[in-house]
Amino acid sequence: MIQPTGQMSLGNGNIYLNDAPVGKPVRLLHIQSGHALRHRLAALGMLPNTQVTVLSNQGHGQLIVNVKNTKVVLGRGMAHKILVRVEP
């Protein structure tokens, strides 16, 4: 189910994608950005409630993320708008 907007916050185990541990699946909760980016990510399969895994994060620059079995390169700024929760 899609989570309601605006009620997501950090704490209770939620983190931004750029802080997600490498190699651990995380569940996408919410994307805090404008239309264009949300549509673009949606087309690539990055929707709320999807499972994604960060494959590469060098602490700066872009991240490589596995979404639905494809590798997607994401800008760091963008990753900082994507709220996720580490899967148990």
Add this chain to the structure above:
Amino acid sequence: MSTDEPKFGIHRPVTVALAGNPNSGKTTIFNALTGARQHVGNYPGVTVEKKEGHRSHKGLDIRFVDLPGTYSLTAYSVEEIIARNFLLHQQPDLVVHVIDASNLERNLYLSVQLMELGVPLLLAFNMSDVARQRGLIFDIPLLSQLLGAPIIPTVGSKSQGIDRLLDKVVEIVQTRAMPVYRYHYGTEVEQQIGRIVQQIDAHPDLARCYRPRWLAIKLLEQDREIRQEVQIESVLETAHNGIRHLETIYGDEAAIVLADQRYGFISGACQEAVKSTVESRHDVSDRIDAILTHRALGLPIFLGLMYAVFQLVFHLGEYPMNWLESSFHWLGGLVASTWPPDSNSILKSLLVDGIIGGVGGVLVFLPNIFLLFLAIAFLEDSGYMARAAFIMDRLMHKMGLHGKSFIPMLIGFGCSVPAIMATRILENRRSRLTTIMIIPLMSCGARFPIYALIIPAFFPEHMRGLILWGVYLIGIVLAVICARLLRKTLLKGQTVPFVMELPPYRMPTARGLWLHTRMRSWHYVKKAGTIILGISIVLWGLTSFPRPSAEQLEGLDGEQIQSALLRHSIAGRVGKTIEPAIRPLGFDWKIGTALIGAMAAKEVFVSQLGIVYSLGEVDEGSAVLRERLRADYTPLQGFCVMLFCLISAPCMATVAITRREAGAWKWALFQWAALTILAYGLTLIVFQIGSIISKI
């Protein structure tokens, strides 16, 4: 989903559009379908490549149109708008959606949107061999039934399944079978769609132009293009209410709700009809990526590869280039020999100096261009180009550009023409235009003879390397500044959010490489035969007319005649006329005349200067010319000539290619004028300040 009256009538030849995600193997399928019978152009007004090809099958003449690769059909990128408008307005008889079968869910997202458009759809499950290796087993009949569209498995790289695909294309087109798609959204969404459709149906004009259901979905998605088109208050209001209603219920944007439900439907279909036998996720691609995108190794490997490409292009290409050069020389001699040796025939001069010299001067680069495009095709088809962009992105970002811009800029050190053509790998128009604009600042191979002439003439041996390095560096620094400036002013606009797929590595096929390389090289040849031929003739005219009278030439030897002819010509006169304007830069009319010649091609500067000094044929190694230069000018003036030649007026070939690739003369003219003004300003400052310092 209702069966609307089909808008897709039969007209000959039959048009079939190829749609699909980038990296889905769409191009290999297109190549396998059409073979060599392809035509590449640009979509009007935009820089997106338009590929078309023909194929006859079972007596039917089929025109295949390769649509730009897209992930969806929203209005957020040029490619998406082009693909969508083609489907809406050109109404192809059939759409073949090429799907990467090993990555089904993401690919089917586009299928669902194609279904919404109401186009007749045939799905090609491409790379089905890779899918099998990954342990995926498809129940094709069931999946076809669930989706409501026929499916043919293919392996584009091995041309497997192509005949079956063609059979099916012919069958669908001939039976005019209209599909009945089974895709539905949830009740809430369908209710809203129904309401909007009702409103649309009340406006027959609108309903005639668009499929009402599609229009309703796009309105719910707040598609900006469609909202502008509709402009009917009642329809827009119903849509607005629908959006608010869905947002209250689902707590997210309506567009996202729709996307989520599409993926839900796809995922459901896949769960029923696709079995995965292997759980391994770590395939070969992952292992290669561990090295090639490694934080420490990635950059050195990339630079090494680029160096290899450079070497390949400019060293391996040198041999055939020399052969071509001597062939043109031989041809020129052959044509000239039909006249007596001392003939001043205008026709001889036009043929030998104007046409063979001008067109030949461009065509000799063909081997380099061919090798370059071969290397680019290899990097693209193998999947490495996306990694290169990833590796370079951080650096290029500081210039307001995308990582991929680095590749054309690097090629620019060889020649601006192929570099500007290579900007086709950039998807974003603004990034592409910015890159095109700054490429002439990468000091190309044709400018090297100028440096090679001037540096030894004015500078002591131990400083020569440093000066040469400095000239190249100035070009790079200016390129960085100009790129930032352009991105902040004229070509402003949000930097497109950086999202890019890293496709799995694949071995490029010989056939694919050949087709790409041949097609792009052929474009270069065609250009040499048309635009460059025309400009060569014009420049020849400028340096040849008007001719002095016979008395004026009396008593002069061959080389002095050459010099007199040039001084008397329009170019020579213009050189004299502009002397007051270029004197603040430290240039006299001789340099002015040579600069006018350099507008055709940079290396012409050297030979023109030779003519002005009536030394006959000279090249950059000419010691006599260097002595004359040393006598007439100071090292500061020499440096200013190099600086001006580096920055100013890109050569004709660059102007012509910029016009073609940017799609409008205004960009070519802007580039030409802006760089010339920049060159003037900078040289002025350097010469004036330099003169003051040297006086102290």
